[in-house]
Amino acid sequence: MSTEPETTEDDTPGTPDPAEDTAEAGGGPRAGAAPEAEAGGTTGAAADGGETGADEGAASGGGGAAGTDEGAAGSDEDAAGTDEGAAGTDEDAAGTDEDAAGDGEGVSGAGAQAAGAGRGEAGAEGAGPLSEAEAELAAQRLERERIERRKAAKKGPIESGGKLSGRAADLLAAVRAVESGEKPVTGVFAEPGPAPRRPAPEPARRPRPDAAGPAAPAAPPPPSAQAVAAVRRVLADGGAPETLAPQVAAVLGEGAAERLRADPWHLLRVTGVRPEQADGFARALLGAGCGPDDERRLRAVTGWLLEQAALAGHTALEAPALTAALGRRGVPDPDAALRTAIEHGDVLVFQDTPNASDTPNVSGAPNAPAEAAGDGAQEAEGAERPVRVLVGLERYALAEESLADGLLRIVNSVPKQEGSTEGWERAAGAVRGSAAELIRAVAGHGLVLHTGGAASLAEPAALLHAAAGLGLRAWAAAHSPLGRDGFAALLRRDADAAAAGAADGAPVPHRPGAATVAGLLSGAEGPGRDADGTLDLDLLVVLDAPQLDVETAALLVESLPDGARLVLAGDPAVLWSVGAGRVFADLLQARVCPQVASRTPDPGPLGELVSGIGIGELAQVEAPGKEVVIVPVRDAGEAVHRTVQLVADSVPRAIGVPAEQTVVITPGHGGAAGTRALNAALKERLNPGPGRFGGFDPGDRVVHSPAPGRVLPGHVVTADAEGLHLSCSGTPVVVPRERVEQCVRHGWALTAHQAVGARWPAVVVVLPGDAVQALSRPWVYTAFSRAVRHLSVVHGVEQALPRAVAEVPARPRTTRLPLLLAQAPAAA
Structure with missing residues (x-):
């Protein structure tokens, strides 16, 4: 193996x-x-x-x-x-x-x-020569009216088989039966409406131990030697590589050996193990007592497929794609397998009914018709509308919903005002071009997106210096240590140039700092956290924003205090994040906040x-x-x-x-x-060398x-x-x-x-x-x-x-963030 x-x-x-x-x-x-x-x-x-x-x-x-x-x-x-x-x-x-x-x-x-930033136009086009602001207001009015109509239509219960049909209606009925504590009827395949919004768990917040900065959170203790030895014996009995024992013990936790012997398909939770390998291990342990329709196998393979989808960037999969994959995995009844996973709470199901004319769709292609999950497009409000059934793991669903809530909290909050409006305007007047646009946008908004290549980093640097000059605690966070060090050097050069040009005796403003995103969240770098557990800052500029996956982004947004400003900056043409989601591209598509595109070109050949x-x-x-x-x-x-x-x-x-x-x-x-x-x-x-230290x-x-x-x-x-x-x-x-x-x-x-x-x-x-x-x-x-x-x-x-x-552009990822942002007013 x-x-x-x-x-x-x-x-x-x-x-x-x-x-x-x-x-x-x-x-x-x-x-x-x-x-x-x-x-x-x-x-x-x-x-x-x-x-x-x-x-x-x-x-x-x-x-x-x-x-x-x-x-x-x-x-x-x-x-x-x-x-x-x-x-x-x-x-x-x-x-x-x-x-x-x-x-x-x-x-x-x-x-x-692969990277890219599809920009779906959310909103209806106005008729007549409207200004950009008027067009945006008109689009917002149309969106609010549409949301109110949908809210009114949803006040009464939706009977299964009414406005929905086919697999979507069946899945909705089964999920509701599960939520009420009843078992779904045999043969019924379920499809729910939108799952209730649940905030992600609050991140662990530790007070700063001293002024020098917080220590990084302690890593979980490794499994004991006895636990690893017990797992090794189970692996040997099943013919699996005993070298997997430390990983299995760490993943399964306390009682790992007993859990693995009772359910051999737990082996699929170890990175790199595939279903056919877990099947062979299970047959060796259970003999004739297991088969392709074993409930334990159905649940494990369903979760494994969704984990692989997350590795490919998706936060959810369409139900037909998932059941088709289950069939190719030797699952005799894919619908029953999915129903079993739903019953046990292994997966969550979501009904996506976007309006193709004025809301972004979750697949990433602007205004593309979504695939119907059942027998075709479903009727809603008397018109043909696509209905998609999405299935996902709870961790990504909660992270995406928490991220949407946190982003809207920032968008709708009043930014902290340390400097006067005149001070922000003076700072914007001291620079040129898109750097001035960025400063003006940040002055009045909690969330701003900034796009551009490597040369455009000078604009977030100018913003950070302007904010620090106005008394704000300003920080930047980069994806990698090399990116952090390069941006920190740019900040130092700008600060030294400003200090050299300042009059003698003039006060030197607070200098902004730079950290990595991981270091900022762990407390190993950055300003640390205040008494409430939030990051001790007023302005955060996240560089390399296309590399944010939904879980990291959710934790970052949850860590921001009320009134803080957030700027997500990056090059939309680079590869997307390794983890699930495409946060930056989804936000560009959703158009829920100001966007400033840099006009600073990268120089030379x-x-x-x-x-x-x-x-x-x-x-x-x-x-x-x-x-x-x-x-x-x-x-x-x-x-x-x-x-x-x-x-x-x-x-x-x-x-x-x-x-x-x-x-x-x-x-x-x-x-x-x-x-x-x-x-x-x-x-x-x-x-050259012998590689005497493990190569x-x-x-x-x-x-x-x-x-x-x-x-x-x-x-x-x-x-x-x-x-x-x-x-x-x-x-x-x-x-x-x-x-x-x-x-x-x-x-x-x-x-x-x-x-x-x-x-x-x-x-x-x-x-x-x-x-x-x-x-x-x-x-x-x-x-x-x-x-x-x-x-x-x-x-x-x-x-x-x-x-x-x-x-060959970027292939789309299936995510729910644009739809969550578009439907947030209805949820409120």
């Missing part, structure tokens, strides 16, 4: 269409060397004419290279194989491979969502190249300073060779960027040119992933009985020996998701021929935009690169 299958990164996993389901990126033709005369895409000079194979006047990034690949390998020999049993979204993959530096516990299948990718064009750019280099290769072996040559020799000599400031980005961990192969080759060249040596570049979605770059210091000692952005980290294999990887080469939130002076993007299916516009945009001074593209995908940029 393998628990570490990894695949080439697939950044487009998320539509509920089983036909598109693929757990690994298949092989594609690898490109031969592209001739200089063809210039269909990016163009640049060679980093080192004699060594890179991309001499001055290199081939185009999208040029039609000649030649085909004889027998291109699959994306990853370690992958568990293509699985057509997912709920339409790669849910059958056992995790996302790119979400963590060391998810050795068994990421099986690509799954992190790199900025021109990335801006074109963002709109679907792989443009040819002039690169007189060797800012962009294309290195054509024929196969994966040559790709690895050229990459090592670039990082170790060519880029340091021709560009002046040392190897330690260069990062390699490739689509996935597996394959002949994935992170594993590239890191092995780069280690041999840059820091690592002092000086190795690594990435540490303490939790899925969190990546801490660093290097190895030493190792001892405590574990592997790392230095991550200057912070000492000790990884226990038993966790090294799961959460530490070499870090010269990263996936695009691991690189989000950080930038490096030089970046080498490797595109081997077997990565064609992993490419999308958001992936390419994210990878190329990580470079500050120089970008080399090791190009082996022929025309797949320009085709991905032009034709």
Whole structure:
């Protein structure tokens, strides 16, 4: 039972269409060397004419290279194989491979969502030449009228089979029977109306122990040796790898061995274990006493599919997609399986009845007709309206509902006024362009969205300094330590420039601070919490906002005090979060607060190249300073060779960027040119050694992933009985020996998701021929935009690169946040 299958990164996993389901990126033709005369895409000079194979006047990034690949390998020999049993979204993959530096516990299948920001227009169009403000007011009036009509129509009970029909009506009846304490009638398949809004549990809040800042929350204690030994015996009896014992004991908690023996399918709760593996384990333990229709199996597989959907970014799945996936998983009666999960409270069911003309739909496509869950569109208020039945896990449902409530609390609250209106206006008048717009928007609103590329970070910095000058406690939070450090350096430069230009004796305003989102929430970084348990600040700017999943976003919003201002800032074209949800894109679509789009362009050839990718064009750019280099290769072996040559020799000599400031980005961990192969080759060249510390040596570049979605770059210091000692952005980290294999990887080469939130002076993007299916516009945009001074593209995908940029946008995620925001007034 393998628990570490990894695949080439697939950044487009998320539509509920089983036909598109693929757990690994298949092989594609690898490109031969592209001739200089063809210039269909990016163009640049060679980093080192004699060594890179991309001499001055290199081939185009999208040029039609000649030649085909004889027998291109699959994306990853370690992958568990293509699985057509997912709920339409790669849910059958056992995790996302790119979400963590060391998810050795068994990421099986690509799954992190490609980025983008679909902007659905919520509201009806007004007739006549209305101003933007008048149009917005008219749309709001129409929305309120529609909500009142719906509220009036819902005052009486809805009889099953009345306004609903087919599966939707049956599911509604069964859920109501369950809620009343009755068992659903045999053969009935249920579909409820909207579930009651329940706030998420209040986060644990700890008072600050001292003025120096709060300590990070203590980690849960590891399972005892006796508990692990007991679980190991059960695993051995069932023929499962005994190495899983610590994970099983940690996941199942007290009495893990007894619980596992009574219900072997609890093994599915361990990351990386798949249903067929759990089935074999159950047969070994239970013998003839178990079968495919065992109630324990039905519940476990249903929850597992929804967990895989969450790994692919969905907070819920449509009921037909889930039942279809259950059928492909060998469940004899998928409807009964879902009914069983509902009865036991394993899943929640929601009825989605959006008005396609004036509310955003939950799938992410603006104004697209939603799929009916039953026998077609259902009638509501005398008109045809789509009805969708969504099924989700409670943790994501509560997080999304709590997030919607918290966001609306901020939107509707009166921001704290430390400075006068004139003070805010003076601050806005001191800057230009979209920075002034951002300051004015924040002055009068609790929630503001800010969009833009890397150069636009100067605008949140100007906002933070303006707020600090007005007496507000202002902080920024970034996705990664490298992003935090880069923004902190920008804040310091601006503060030093302001202090140098101030008159002698003038008071120096409070300087805003920067932290990571994880550090801010844990209390390890940032201002700490006040006596009420809320964050001790007045203004929070969250950078890299597209990386917020619903659970993190909900906890962040709940932690803000009344009257605090929240600014979510980020580039909507990058990859979305590793976790479930697409918070930033959903908010942009819902249009519940002011949105300020930066007009500050990213400079130079790199900025021109990335801006074109963002709109679907792989443009040819002039690169007189060797800012962009294309290195054509024929196969994966040559790709690895050229990459090592670039990082170790060519880029340091021709560009002046040392190897330690260069990062390699490739689509996935597996394959002949994935992170594993590239890191092995780069280690041999840059820091050779025997790997005596679990494969690592002092000086190795690594990435540490303490939790899925969190990546801490660093290097190895030493190792001892405590574990592997790392230095991550200057912070000492000790990884226990038993966790090294799961959460530490070499870090010269990263996936695009691991690189989000950080930038490096030089970046080498490797595109081997077997990565064609992993490419999308958001992936390419994210990878190329990580470079500050120089970008080399090791190009082996022929025309797949320009085709991905032009034709492969972000695949939608199924979320409920836009609908919750739109329906919130009715709930109030």
